[in-house]
Amino acid sequence: MDDGNVLERIRRVRAAGAAPDPDLRDALGRVTGNAELAAAGRLLEGVPPGLITPPDRPLRPMRVGVTGTFTAESVVPMLRVLLLRGGIAPHFQLAGFDQLMVQLADPGSVLARFDPDLTLCLLHDGAVLPQSWDPAAPQALRQVLADRLGALRGALAGFTARIPGTVLLHTVPLSPAEHRAVIAHRSKAALGRVWREFNLGLLELPELLPSVQVLDLEALLVDHPGPVRDDRLYRFASMAWTPAVERHYAQEATTVARAVAGLGRKVLVLDLDNTLWGGVLGDDGPDGLEIGGGYPGNCYTELQRVALTLRQQGVLLALCSKNDPAAVEEVFARHPDLVLRPDDVVARAVNWGRKDHNLRELSRTLDLRLDSFVFADDSRFECALIRRELPDVEVLHLAGDPAGHVATLLARGHFDVLAVGDTDRERTQLYRARARRADVAASFESAADYLRDLDLRVTIRPADSATLLRVVQLERRTNQFNLAGGTRPEARTRAMAASANHLVLAFTVADRFGDEGVVGGVWVALAADGWEMENFVMSCRVFGRGIEHAVLSAVVNQAGRAGAPRLSARWRPSGRNDPVREFLDSAGFTRTEDPDGGVRYDLPLPAPASLLPDWITLEDPTAPEDEGVPAHA
Amino acid sequence: MSAPGAGGEFVRVVAEVFEVDPTEVVDGAGPDTLAAWTSLRHLQLMVTLEEAYGLSFSYREIRDLRSIGQVRDVMRAKGAKV
Numbered sequence: 001m002d003d004g005n006v007l008e009r010i011r012r013v014r015a016a017g018a019a020p021d022p023d024l025r026d027a028l029g030r031v032t033g034n035a036e037l038a039a040a041g042r043l044l045e046g047v048p049p050g051l052i053t054p055p056d057r058p059l060r061p062m063r064v065g066v067t068g069t070f071t072a073e074s075v076v077p078m079l080r081v082l083l084l085r086g087g088i089a090p091h092f093q094l095a096g097f098d099q100l101m102v103q104l105a106d107p108g109s110v111l112a113r114f115d116p117d118l119t120l121c122l123l124h125d126g127a128v129l130p131q132s133w134d135p136a137a138p139q140a141l142r143q144v145l146a147d148r149l150g151a152l153r154g155a156l157a158g159f160t161a162r163i164p165g166t167v168l169l170h171t172v173p174l175s176p177a178e179h180r181a182v183i184a185h186r187s188k189a190a191l192g193r194v195w196r197e198f199n200l201g202l203l204e205l206p207e208l209l210p211s212v213q214v215l216d217l218e219a220l221l222v223d224h225p226g227p228v229r230d231d232r233l234y235r236f237a238s239m240a241w242t243p244a245v246e247r248h249y250a251q252e253a254t255t256v257a258r259a260v261a262g263l264g265r266k267v268l269v270l271d272l273d274n275t276l277w278g279g280v281l282g283d284d285g286p287d288g289l290e291i292g293g294g295y296p297g298n299c300y301t302e303l304q305r306v307a308l309t310l311r312q313q314g315v316l317l318a319l320c321s322k323n324d325p326a327a328v329e330e331v332f333a334r335h336p337d338l339v340l341r342p343d344d345v346v347a348r349a350v351n352w353g354r355k356d357h358n359l360r361e362l363s364r365t366l367d368l369r370l371d372s373f374v375f376a377d378d379s380r381f382e383c384a385l386i387r388r389e390l391p392d393v394e395v396l397h398l399a400g401d402p403a404g405h406v407a408t409l410l411a412r413g414h415f416d417v418l419a420v421g422d423t424d425r426e427r428t429q430l431y432r433a434r435a436r437r438a439d440v441a442a443s444f445e446s447a448a449d450y451l452r453d454l455d456l457r458v459t460i461r462p463a464d465s466a467t468l469l470r471v472v473q474l475e476r477r478t479n480q481f482n483l484a485g486g487t488r489p490e491a492r493t494r495a496m497a498a499s500a501n502h503l504v505l506a507f508t509v510a511d512r513f514g515d516e517g518v519v520g521g522v523w524v525a526l527a528a529d530g531w532e533m534e535n536f537v538m539s540c541r542v543f544g545r546g547i548e549h550a551v552l553s554a555v556v557n558q559a560g561r562a563g564a565p566r567l568s569a570r571w572r573p574s575g576r577n578d579p580v581r582e583f584l585d586s587a588g589f590t591r592t593e594d595p596d597g598g599v600r601y602d603l604p605l606p607a608p609a610s611l612l613p614d615w616i617t618l619e620d621p622t623a624p625e626d627e628g629v630p631a632h633a
Numbered sequence: 634m635s636a637p638g639a640g641g642e643f644v645r646v647v648a649e650v651f652e653v654d655p656t657e658v659v660d661g662a663g664p665d666t667l668a669a670w671t672s673l674r675h676l677q678l679m680v681t682l683e684e685a686y687g688l689s690f691s692y693r694e695i696r697d698l699r700s701i702g703q704v705r706d707v708m709r710a711k712g713a714k715v
Contacts, residue, residue, distance in 0.1 A: 007649065035681035039649045073673055232692045233676055243680050 006031055010043040013051045024052035025059070026391050028085040034078075034243040041077025049089035057371075057392060059089035060261045063165070065111040067095040067103045068122030070240035075122065078250040086254050087263050087371070097238060098127070104155035107162055117165045118260050120253055123172045124229075124240035128198060135182045138190035145194060149201040153208070160211045166260045166418075167209075168253060170217035171199040173228050213418065215252050224248055255413030265394060265414040267368055268310060269359060271377035272321035272328065272350075275398055275405075276304060276340070281327055282480040282540050282576060292337025299402035304339035306406050314424025315415050316346045316366065316431055320358050320375070322543055324480070324576065325350040325439065346431045346438070352543060352579060353442025355382050356389035361440040366431055374414050376405075379541070380513055385450055451545060451615040453512075458550040459619040460507040463497050463521065467506040471521035474537050479576040481520070481538040481548070481583070483569060488535075493523070501526050503558075507551050509542055516542060522555055530566040530605075531559040536580065546613035548583050553611035554620045560606045561624075569601045570594070587611060643708075643715035646685050647701065650678045660702030678704075686713045 006027050013021050031040050044052075049059045062083070066076055076092055083090045093114040095103045100121055103111040111119060128148055133141045160167060174195045182188050205212045221228060226244055233239040241249065258264055273280045277300045278290025290297040291304075311317050317340070321328065328350045332342045347365050349358035355377075363370050371392040377383055383397040394414055398405045423430075432438065463471050472490045475482065496502035503524040509516040520538035524531050533555065538548055559567045569589070571581045581599060585591065588609070589601035612618055648655040651669040664670040670678075679695050682688070682704070688711045690698075698704050708715045 033684055035646075035650075035677075035684045038677065038681070042652060043649075071673070074677060230680075232690070232695055233680070235692065236695055237672060237676050239676065243684070 007036065007040055007043065010040055010047070013047055014043060018051065020051045022052070022054040023391075025057075025084055028052075028081050031081065034247050037081055037247060038074060038077045038243065041080040044080055044084065045077070049084065052084065057087075059084065059087055060263065062088045062090050062118060062257060062261060063093070063114060063116045064090045064257070065093045065095070065103075065114055065116030065119040065165075066122070067100045067111055067119070068124075069098055069100050069127030070122065070124045071097045071238045072122045074239065074243070075120075075241075075246045075250055078247050079120075079253060082250050082254040083257055086258050088254075088257055088261055090257075100127075101151065101155055104152075104159040107158070112159065112162060115163055115165070118257055119159070119163070119165060119167045121167060121169045122240075122249070123170065125172055125174050125178065126234075126240065128172060129178065135184070135187045135191070138187065138194050141191070142194045142197065145198040146201070149198055153201075153205065156205065156209055156212055160209050165211070166256075167212045168215065168256050169202055169205065169212065170215040170249070170252075171202055171219070173218045173221055175229060213256060215249075215256065217249065217252070220252060221245070221248065251412065255416045256418075259416045259418050263371075264417045265374045266314075266372040267316045267318055267346075267362070267366065267374065268307060268409075268415070269318045269320045269362065269373055269375045270307065271379070271382070271398075272319060272323055274378040274402075275376060276300060276307075276319075277331075277338075278402060280540060281323055281331060283477045285479075286327070286331050286335055289331070289335070291335070296402045297337070299405060301337065301339060303402075303405050303409065306409060308339055308344060310415055311344050311428055312425060313415075313420045314417070314427045316368075316428060317344055318346055318362050318366075319348045319350060320355055320362070320377075321350050322352050322355075322540060323350050324578075327576070343432075344428065346428050347435055347440060348438060349440035349442075351440070351442030354385075354447055354544065356385055356447065358440055358442070359386065359390055359393060365435050365438075365440060367434070376409060381454075381511075381542075381545070384454075384513065385447060388450055388453075389447070447544075448613075448615060451613070454545075454615070455512045455617075456545060456547070456615060457510045457617045457619060458507055458547055458554075459510075460505050460522075460551055460554045461621050463493075463504040463506040467518050468493065468497060468504070470518045471504065471506045471537075474518070474521055474539060475523075475535060478520075478537045478539060479574065480540045480578075481543070481580045482535065482574065482577050483533065483537070483571050483580055484535040488523075496523060505551075505555070507547075507554075509545075509547055519547070520551065522551065524555065524559075526562070526564070530568055530602075531555070531562070531564045533567070533569040536569065538580075540579070543579070546616055549587070549611045549613050550616045550618050552587060554618055554623075556603065556605065556607045556611065557620070558622060561622075564605055566605055567603045567607075570598055571601065572596075572598045640715060642685075643705070643713075646681060647678065647704075650674060650681050658701055660705065661700060663700035682708065686711075686715070688713055 009021055009024055012018055031037050053059055066072060073094060076094055080090055093111060095111050103109045130144050156167060179188055182191055199218055203214050205214055227242060228245050229240055230242045270276050278296050279288055281289060291300045307317055347362055349362055370390055374394045374396060375386050376396040376398055378398045383395045386393050387395050396408055398408055472493050476487045493504055497504040503526060505522040506518050507520050509519050519542045522536050523534040525534055556567055569584060571584060584601050589603045592600040594600060644655045644658045647658045651667055651674060653669060679690050694707055698707060705715050
């Protein structure tokens with residue numbers, strides 16, 4: 001996105017008497033580069049937090065002390081941005097270069113007087129290792145490190161006795177240069193052991209000093225790209241971390257700060273199709289779902305396993321999916337490869353309604369604020385809708401290869417807390433009992449404002465060599481929005497497309513994010529006494545945007561122009577295709593029940609009112625008003 | 634604010650690091666004329682330019698560059714359009 005724009009906006013709110021920019025806090029999430037992040041943080045210093053967030057989403061003030069064994073100043077601007085973005089308005093006190101021991105030990109130190117809610121202690125190997133040591137005698141080094149650890153522990157004991165806030169330390173990665181300077185492999189191993197003992201001692205500190213937390217930075221940096229230290233910066237200014245590592249640390253420290261402030265997220269709301277399992281239940285059926293076995297099913301198994309692990313630590317799991325609730329129930333009850341069981345889920349919003357409304361309902365049902373929610377979905381559309389309508393909710397777009405979904409879910413520590421206890425483990429049962437109801441009902445009110453912003457364009461044209469096969473496939477695969485409930489051979493569709501008495505239409509959808517391609521088709525028999533839709537099929541990926549209305553309006557208009565006295569359709573129940581019946585029930589047709597359980601729909605033409613939603617631009621090359629669009633050959 | 638083109642981008646990046654108006658970013662400007670040009674900001678300028686232009690300064694360059702003009706010259710020698 002446009003980083004320059006975010007910096008420009010920060011510059012504007014910095015000016016004296018500037019107007020508030022309440023969306024700026026969320027826009028900070030779009031700053032990508034390390035240098036931009038640092039620049040944004042420097043610019044934000046002194047900006048009143050109230051100017052960058054809406055009045056109903058105030059930031060939590062926090063006093064953050066920063067001290068280190070190296071020059072750590074440049075971590076502060078990055079932290080400022082990430083904390084603001086994370087809902088915390090930090091007030092920083094920085095204690096200069098190599099001040100760590102003094103600041104902790106001296107009751108009158110700058111930091112001690114500042115009384116931080118959170119004190120960040122940044123350590124580097126150069127301050128731990130002695131200037132020189134004998135690689136042949138690792139015992140001597142062990143003693144030096146144990147002494148340093150003891151001194152640190154003593155200083156921390158004093159500091160935490162005086163200051164009630166949390167102190168954050170971290171394990172220290174050892175520079176590979178130190179490792180390589182030792183040539184005997186036996187000695188390299190000894191050095192590694194001695195170094196790990198020091199880190200182990202750090203990791204034990206929270207057991208001795210309850211207000212101390214330790215980030216396992218050495219472990220977290222395992223998949224960090226690039227070196228920890230830039231020797232130029234280190235030798236020139238005692239900066240022990242590259243900007244990328246500073247940022248990595250700032251991100252991890254932000255999750256700790258959020259946990260300290262009680263801002264850790266508590267609810268994970270999961271979509272189902274192509275999120276919790278591969279495939280679309282309504283179209284592929286329970287047996288066609290990808291879960292378990294080899295790739296890609298094992299990716300979804302892993303995601304479920306991770307969700308279960310979160311559940312066991314007190315995170316509440318909820319479902320939000322556009323699906324048939326009975327079919328979902330069936331999968332959860334019977335599918336052998338599902339890891340999650342119905343009892344693992346605290347509430348479900350499985351319906352065809354708007355997801356933002358479903359999340360609001362889940363929030364009411366569970367009596368938990370939306371700022372404790374994380375929403376994970378594969379659909380760009382749903383993710384953008386939630387981001388826009390419910391900015392408090394953290395949205396995770398599970399896009400691309402499912403092998404990466406778990407990493408996306410866990411990367412930013414949204415659910416991190418300081419400690420997990422027995423009540424956390426029982427939280428799901430507790431909330432299930434407390435929830436007003438486990439199933440959330442649909443709301444069908446359209447998201448018109450959001451849809452208007454999407455710039456939706458529906459193009460409908462006779463199926464041609466490029467689209468015919470796709471339409472045949474869609475008719476075969478689609479169950480929910482399929483009038484006939486059955487399918488015809490490809491040859492039949494080809495014959496209809498070539499025949500003067502029939503029409504096979506394909507429609508595509510595009511919006512400002514991109515092109516969805518062909519998402520459905522209409523099969524029409526043309527007769528003098530009227531047009532009959534033999535089938536109308538649409539992928540359930542695009543439900544809820546008014547696209548079916550736009551397509552029907554195009555067919556109605558075409559039939560009207562051709563002089564047909566009416567448009568009709570017959571719905572045949574398949575057990576899965578209620579959504580298309582519900583759509584026709586609401587579209588102004590007269591309805592006649594068939595003896596066999598089906599329904600016949602008739603609409604006299606010309607139709608009294610246009611069905612085209614005002615947020616959709618319909619491109620129909622056969623329509624006379626679309627003169628700029630080339631006619632279909 | 635800043636002139637369009639590659640040089641304008643350089644001025645914008647430098648002005649951002651020092652939090653000064655782009656008009657103050659002139660070739661003669663250095664630690665003596667820009668109050669914000671502290672040793673730490675100097676390093677931030679170096680790493681910011683490295684990230685923005687995909688180049689790398691040597692230790693000596695980091696140590697010896699003392700003006701906008703010198704930074705520009707060294708970057709041009711490395712092929713950057715600034």
